[in-house]
Amino acid sequence: MNGISSKVKVEFYEDSLLPKRQLKLQSAELTNQGRVLVVINDEKLQFPGEYLLRFCECAKCFSSACLSHIRSLSDLYKADLSLKSVTMSEDGKYIEYVATNDHSGRFTAEWLYNRRMTQQGWEERNAAVFLHKPCSWPVADKMHVEKATYSEVTETEMGMQKFINNLIKDGLFIITGTPDRRVADEFGEKTGLAPIMNHYGPNWIVENVPVPTNHAYSSYALDLHIDQAFLMHCPNIQLLHCMTQSEVGGESIMSDGIRAANLLKERHPEYFHILTTLEINQKDVISHYNQQQYYVANRSPTIVLNKDGDPVKFMFNSVAQSSFFSGSPEQYEEYERATKAFVGLLNECSITFRNEPGDIMVFDNERVLHGRASYDKRYERKLEGWYLSWDMMHSRLRVSNIKTAQN
Incomplete structure (x- = not known):
């Protein structure tokens, strides 16, 4: 390109x-x-x-x-x-x-x-x-994930525009041909898109460890979820750089929350109402290997609507969900019925694929829920992860559009 x-x-x-x-x-x-x-x-x-x-x-x-x-x-x-x-x-x-x-x-x-x-x-x-115009995915077997090489995205404006425009539209993009090393800082220096810091650090490694401080640091399957729903301002965009892939298992599972939520509204409007109004507690009570202790907590409806009543954000993570429930037994029973229906639709709308070494899977963390198939822990699977903000992503696209127009 x-x-x-x-x-x-x-x-x-x-x-x-x-x-x-x-x-x-x-x-x-x-x-x-x-x-x-x-x-x-x-x-x-x-x-x-x-x-x-x-x-x-x-x-x-x-x-x-x-x-x-x-x-x-x-x-x-x-x-x-x-x-x-x-x-x-x-x-x-x-x-x-x-x-x-x-x-x-x-x-x-x-x-x-x-x-x-x-x-x-x-x-x-x-x-x-204001460039953020997401589009709902088609049915799963017709969903095509756009790709560009690492050099195209980091070195050319056409590659950068393809990357950001498709990430806005689909909430998912694959960067291929990434160097075989940790690149979070390098990516930020080349593109102006610096990693966002939180209590997991500016970037991190996802791999199976003997005593995981996060469920992702294991070889078990991960249900569809967003990262860090326990934060008041959860990360906008996540990047997962596949450095080593397990020979058995470890496939990525992705689902468009917008499509699933719209189907829920169409098929079960009463469940849609519950998940857009009932606030659920999320928490991260954790002690990292550096011995720092954290107790992070947030409350939010599972499905967050914009001013027009459209679903735009999904605060859903079963592993991070707190057992502190702010409601009656009847409300919790209704919540479980609604959540069961929503999870079924998320699975119906999901796609599964295998990232290979050198792939960076980039996705809208607030919109596209992600999961993982279990893998054989005898094989190494190693990912580098970091977060970006939509503010800087939109800024980068505006500057790119200006450069293209002037040249």
Whole structure:
């Protein structure tokens, strides 16, 4: 896969994700309501005077070094300012305002149009900036997991975009051809996607040990689950780098929580209601090999909905679930019936495959539940694991999109 090197640096700012246009101001006036009315390319647009004062682009109000508006809101509100006048440049490239304290500033036609307060305007901005649009998996036997090589992802923008876009869409991606060594820190240095620290460290090794402090550090099968549901802010993205694979067993089992939850809502709406409203305790009471002791706890519904009522996050881990139940015996019986139905659907929606040495399985830890088949402990199975955040992943994709557009 050829493409722009990830090492290429470009100048960019907040507007860089938006389309480039030929724009010209045709008129500008200050209304009796204190708004600025402009016409740009025959389109009438209005901006509150308070908005233009708040986001003034002059050197006193805006720092070009940190690309941020630095004017004190306390000072701005204390002065109780409003606009006194607005004029347009003769060439139609910008407007200039004067405030009641004689402070002045200017805004280009591009700046104003990119911030137009219309439905078309905010939909265009949101589509360019907010990139998280997951898609439910198809039926299991039609699910295809996208792949790219380690060098493509870490060294080219096309590889990076393929990686992140498919991870957003499917919640699952495989990076192949990874060097035969621990690469978590190297991956972070190459991509800008640094491992997230928690009480298991910035990265860790998953392998069978004589006295495991976590059930994953054994050769037993693991039920479908998310990692660290006991944290208030559980890890967004998990990477598991297969360094050594058992000759017998150890296959990965993955399931799309979104598809399973939507099927639960369709087939058993009463169970869906229980799992989206009843809070369940999760905990990690652990003493690591370094003797540090931890008691981490969280409460959350099993299925978390967004503001539109769609399932987006799954706080489900039977090994980490606490026996402290906040409800009545009847509620617990209902919860078990609902959970049994949900687990059945997770298994129905699951796919099973075998990671080979050099594969990094990357998945949305809050959406795609993962499990493992048991393996013969006579054979070594060794994985390197670490977590990433969606914030940095989205940031990396925005920068990549800007680099691609400018080159």
